[in-house]
Amino acid sequence: MKAILGTTVLSLSALLSTTAFAQDTTFTINSFGGAYETAHRACIITPFEEETGVSVNVVTAYSADAFAQLRAQKDAPQFDVIHFSGGQEIVGAAEGLLAPIDAASLTNAADVYDFAKANLAKGEGPAYSIAAIGLIYNTDAVSPAPTQWADLLNPEYSEHLVLTDISNGYGMLGFLMLNQSQGGDLNNIQPGLDAVAKLLEAGALIVSTSPEIQQEFAQNDAWIAPYASDYAFTLRKAGLPSGFAQGAEGTPASYITTNVVAGRPNTDLALKFVDMSISPEAQECFAEALRYSPTNSKAELSAEVAADVAYGEEGVAGLIRFDPAVIEANRTAWVEEWNKTIAR
Structure with a gap:
C-alpha cells in the first residue's frame, strides 16, 4: 500500500507540475x-x-x-x-x-x-x-575538394561558379568572406567587388535564391557556390552529388x-x-x-x-560573425555598389 500510495503521489505531483503551466496559458x-x-x-x-x-x-x-x-x-x-x-x-x-x-x-x-x-x-x-557559410561543390566534378575562399578565383572554376546576390542574407555573408579573403573588411568592400567583377568577366553567374542554385547544379553544370551548409544537404537529397567545405580563412x-x-x-x-x-x-x-x-x-x-x-x-x-549592426547600417550603400559592379 505504501508503494502504491507513493507512486500515486508522484504521478499526481507530475500531473500538477504539468497542468500548472497549462492552465489559461497562451x-x-x-x-x-x-x-x-x-x-x-x-x-x-x-x-x-x-x-x-x-x-x-x-x-x-x-x-x-x-x-x-x-x-x-x-x-x-x-x-x-x-x-x-x-x-x-x-x-x-x-x-x-x-x-x-x-x-x-x-x-x-x-x-x-x-x-x-x-x-x-x-x-x-x-x-x-x-548556418555555416562555406563552399558547396559538385563532388563528381571538383577533386580535390576546395579548401579556402581564395579557391573561388581558381580559373578552372570560372565558368562553373555560382554567386548569390547580396540581397540574399547568405549571399551577403559569402560576399563579405570573399572580400575579407582579398584583404577587405567591413570598412572597405572594394576588394570583394573587384574580385566579383573578375569572376563575372571569367564566366561566373549570379543568382538571387537558393532554388536557382539547385537549378544551376542540376541543369547548367555548376561546380561550386559559396552558400550555407544546409543547402549542400538539400542538393544531395535532390540526388545531386554535393559536398560542403569550410574555407581555411574562416567560416561566416x-x-x-x-x-x-x-x-x-x-x-x-x-x-x-x-x-x-x-x-x-x-x-x-x-x-x-x-x-x-x-x-x-x-x-x-x-x-x-x-x-x-x-x-x-x-x-x-x-x-x-560579421557584425549584424554594421551590415544593416551599410546594406543600402553596399547593395548599390554591388549592383553597379554586376551591371558592368
Missing part, C-alpha cells in the same frame, strides 16, 4: 515556415508541449518581419519567445524589447559554446543553431537565436523553451533534419551529419 513564438518549421516542431515545439501541457501558438514570420511585429507590439507584446537569424536580437536587446537571461536559469547553458551565449545578461538570447555564420520577450507573464515557460532549444537532443535533431551546426558541446552527430556542418571545438573555432 504561449506564442515565431518560426520560419517550410522545412525549418517542420523540424522546429519535431525537435522542440512538440516535446515542449508534451512536457508542459501548454499549446504553442506558432506565427510563421522570418526575422525581419518578426522584429517589425515585436517593435509594433512594444507596449503589449504578443510573442513569448522570438527567433532571429539576422542579428535582430542585438537591436532588440538594446531597445529593451528582450528580457535579460540569467545563465543559471538554463540547465543546458554550461554546455553551450561561449560565443553562442556571450550576451545573455544583455537580453541577447543564445544561438541554438548555426548566421546565428539562429532564441530570445525571451520582455513584458510577458510567461517568463518561466519562456526560459524552459529556450533551455530545451539549447539542449543536445534538440540540436542533434536539427542537425539531422536540416544540417545546422549545434552550439551545445555535448551534441553528438554521426560522421555523415558531422561532415556537412561546423562541428565540435575545432569546427566552430573557425566561425566568424
Whole structure:
C-alpha cells in the first residue's frame, strides 16, 4: 500500500507540475515556415508541449518581419519567445524589447559554446543553431575538394561558379568572406567587388535564391557556390552529388537565436523553451533534419551529419560573425555598389 500510495503521489505531483503551466496559458513564438518549421516542431515545439501541457501558438514570420511585429507590439507584446537569424536580437536587446537571461536559469547553458551565449545578461538570447557559410561543390566534378575562399578565383572554376546576390542574407555573408579573403573588411568592400567583377568577366553567374542554385547544379553544370551548409544537404537529397567545405580563412555564420520577450507573464515557460532549444537532443535533431551546426558541446552527430556542418571545438573555432549592426547600417550603400559592379 505504501508503494502504491507513493507512486500515486508522484504521478499526481507530475500531473500538477504539468497542468500548472497549462492552465489559461497562451504561449506564442515565431518560426520560419517550410522545412525549418517542420523540424522546429519535431525537435522542440512538440516535446515542449508534451512536457508542459501548454499549446504553442506558432506565427510563421522570418526575422525581419518578426522584429517589425515585436517593435509594433512594444507596449503589449504578443510573442513569448522570438527567433532571429539576422542579428535582430542585438537591436532588440538594446531597445529593451528582450528580457535579460540569467545563465543559471538554463540547465543546458554550461554546455553551450561561449560565443553562442556571450550576451545573455544583455537580453541577447543564445544561438541554438548555426548556418555555416562555406563552399558547396559538385563532388563528381571538383577533386580535390576546395579548401579556402581564395579557391573561388581558381580559373578552372570560372565558368562553373555560382554567386548569390547580396540581397540574399547568405549571399551577403559569402560576399563579405570573399572580400575579407582579398584583404577587405567591413570598412572597405572594394576588394570583394573587384574580385566579383573578375569572376563575372571569367564566366561566373549570379543568382538571387537558393532554388536557382539547385537549378544551376542540376541543369547548367555548376561546380561550386559559396552558400550555407544546409543547402549542400538539400542538393544531395535532390540526388545531386554535393559536398560542403569550410574555407581555411574562416567560416561566416548566421546565428539562429532564441530570445525571451520582455513584458510577458510567461517568463518561466519562456526560459524552459529556450533551455530545451539549447539542449543536445534538440540540436542533434536539427542537425539531422536540416544540417545546422549545434552550439551545445555535448551534441553528438554521426560522421555523415558531422561532415556537412561546423562541428565540435575545432569546427566552430573557425566561425566568424560579421557584425549584424554594421551590415544593416551599410546594406543600402553596399547593395548599390554591388549592383553597379554586376551591371558592368
